[in-house]
Amino acid sequence: MFYHPEESLQRSELDQLQTERLKAVVENARKSPFYAERLKGFDTREISTPADIVKLPFTTKDDLRSQYPYGLLTRPLDEFVRLHASSGTTGSPTAIFYTQKDIDTWADLMARSMHTAGIRKSDVLQNMSGYGLFTGGLGIHNGSERLGCLTIPAGAGNTRRQIKLIRDFNVTVLHIIPSFALYFAQKVREEGFDPKDMPWRIALIGAEPHTEETRQRIEELMHIKAYNSYGLSEMNGPGVAFECTEQSGMHVWEDAYIPEIIDPVTGEHVAEGEIGELVMTTLRRDGMPIIRYRTRDLTRFIPGECACGRKHRRIDRIAGRADDMLIVKGVNIYPMQIEQVLMSMPEVGQNYLIELFHEGFMDQIRIKVEIKDQFFVEDMRALQNLQKSIASRLCSEILVTPRVELVMHDSIPKAEGKAVRVVDLRDKE
Amino acid sequence: MFYHPEESLQRSELDQLQTERLKAVVENARKSPFYAERLKGFDTREISTPADIVKLPFTTKDDLRSQYPYGLLTRPLDEFVRLHASSGTTGSPTAIFYTQKDIDTWADLMARSMHTAGIRKSDVLQNMSGYGLFTGGLGIHNGSERLGCLTIPAGAGNTRRQIKLIRDFNVTVLHIIPSFALYFAQKVREEGFDPKDMPWRIALIGAEPHTEETRQRIEELMHIKAYNSYGLSEMNGPGVAFECTEQSGMHVWEDAYIPEIIDPVTGEHVAEGEIGELVMTTLRRDGMPIIRYRTRDLTRFIPGECACGRKHRRIDRIAGRADDMLIVKGVNIYPMQIEQVLMSMPEVGQNYLIELFHEGFMDQIRIKVEIKDQFFVEDMRALQNLQKSIASRLCSEILVTPRVELVMHDSIPKAEGKAVRVVDLRDKE
Incomplete structure (x- = not known):
């Protein structure tokens, strides 16, 4: 039923795994110039449960900018095989570096996420997002190949060719930006096709915050099941949190990340179920670990347990940016x-x-x-x-x-x- | 010195390997509907040297079109993880399918090709070609990561951002389309930089036929060594033939392909050193082997042996299309x-x-x-x-x-x- 055994861990097992990994992350992070300084004086023995993460300092976007490009790396540069960078030719950019092991971990998490939404090896996935520096392209692509899906790297744009590929190759899964999905549904009709007759059954919609109403509209217009996904390049890219087939919130993969939700002003944890700023720590990134990263994204933990049986906590769809508070x-x-x-x-x-x-x-x-x-x-x-x-x-x-x-x-x-x-x-x- | 032991094979060893693999290719190809029919009555025992390839029929672009999309596949569809397709929304498209093993083989051949041009794990490669259905993007990308280079998936366009990435990350290798390279060299100067001061040392220029004069101009304008590459999606994509550091013709990887050069009218082999149509057979493609594919590309075998020591035969730069004859x-x-x-x-x-x-x-x-x-x-x-x-x-x-x-x-x-x-x-x- 699950893609990875980690998906079936009980809460106590997850807690234990997170505690062990968090200790290792702190030790590994100290190999980078930035965290060597930032974690000076912190004794790893102070961590005995995941909740002890609050003893560690936050990392902000400004930290990433000031450390650009190499300040957070724990290994020599020639051990890295990929970088994704924020776009823009002016201002202060940020860059995220991956070792081959990091790329493999990411592909595994992405494959697991897709499996969670009901996608299987026998599916044909059309990746309709741009490739390049944007992590949505290569992230979804690698995950889809890892899962064993026949993967069509269609890229963005060119609506008529997208439709032809979907029909010619019996595409069952689309990765599509939500706003483009609404446009695409209309185009499909204009080209004379009824979405009911298209071979697709699942759409992965992420990369843009969107409301439940938008999801429902996509599902109705396209005659498809749409699953929400969450990711950000600082935490690899897509594959950080993903909806299961219950469609009631996105499971954060807690064997790979520790999620927290804080009051963006005080930095304290909010009460269970309340909205706040999502803070994320990588537990499985080797070359560039990031501790307590302030994502500025607003969400809340969904209380209670998911009917799917996974104990990995769920976050609600992104409700905006902390800066809007x-x-x-x-x-x-x-x-x-x-x-x-x-x-x-x-x-x-x-x-x-x-x-x-x-x-x-x-x-x-x-x-x-x-x-x-x-x-x-x-x-x-x-x-x-x-x-x-x-x-x-x-x-x-x-x-x-x-x-x-x-x-x-x-x-x-x-x-x-x-x-x-x-x-x-x-x-x- | 070499990336793969296959690079150092002597001629007699290559001949033996090609004979064995060609036999296996014929047996494997027969699992596809197309070749089951096309090779009916052919006895694999008729192959005892690579030269016996002439006993096999040609495969043409029209064959690929008429068999679109699945006619050449030797395995069930759910064993494939990637497809690349010719662009265009009208007309008869072609599609090439890859199993995970085929993707790995391709990445290995691409990594070997880059190593042959002097690129090493410590290099930083900026991939300036488009991704998506075009094989140049993902092909070079996967090869570069396989070799262990820090790989920047910059994609096409956005000249100023390209320059910033190159400077910020000390990019030493560019993958760039030749016609764009000439434009880019000028833009770099317009932005106030002297190409001599840029960190690059190697450009991989393929995807477009170009003259030796164009190569020399790129080398002079950009203050870089430019290596020619040859590939086509029917044979995976890039990584089919590549220049070594001698820059005197492109070695065809003869452990993975059998190249022939024929008179496009008679179909007979031309004399050694004469120009004709390149015909290629895959020796290491599992899911979609192609036998004696008429590329329509014109070139010639370069006589004699290369100073680099590799016995893999060299082809000259592409001199046009057979249809121009x-x-x-x-x-x-x-x-x-x-x-x-x-x-x-x-x-x-x-x-x-x-x-x-x-x-x-x-x-x-x-x-x-x-x-x-x-x-x-x-x-x-x-x-x-x-x-x-x-x-x-x-x-x-x-x-x-x-x-x-x-x-x-x-x-x-x-x-x-x-x-x-x-x-x-x-x-x-």
């Missing part, structure tokens, strides 16, 4: 939490606006919500009930009671380009 | 032969035109040659000597005496787009 009345609020509540209500239209202001010395939050025409009725009582209902649902999600204002469809000004969802008036008063 | 007075002539002679003479300008016509019942060939202004003097005798000299050099190359007409610079009409080099008036008379 608002602090209102001392409570951390993420705009994505508000959007999720609003978009789950059938009366609510496409647009909303969050305004923060001061009333006396108190923070206040006001949310303007566009209501669909058919619900914008003259019955004042109905509207008041809707308003209360929205406020109450929001309060139970963000733990602060917002003032909710219902407004007509299309009455909130639209920005050109990226939508403006938050206006903070507190600094301007 | 002209038959004049019963002799096969390739326009590229004429161009090579003309472009080696300092008096000759950039343009020329080959005209074929009938005189009585005889074919005749006339070549109009533009002469640079400084050589287009009024001294009739000097011009006559130049004319004779050109005709005589051409005759020793193409074995037919052409009529040579010297014309002024820019007097031959230029085509928009691809140059028209040949006008055949014989059918119109």
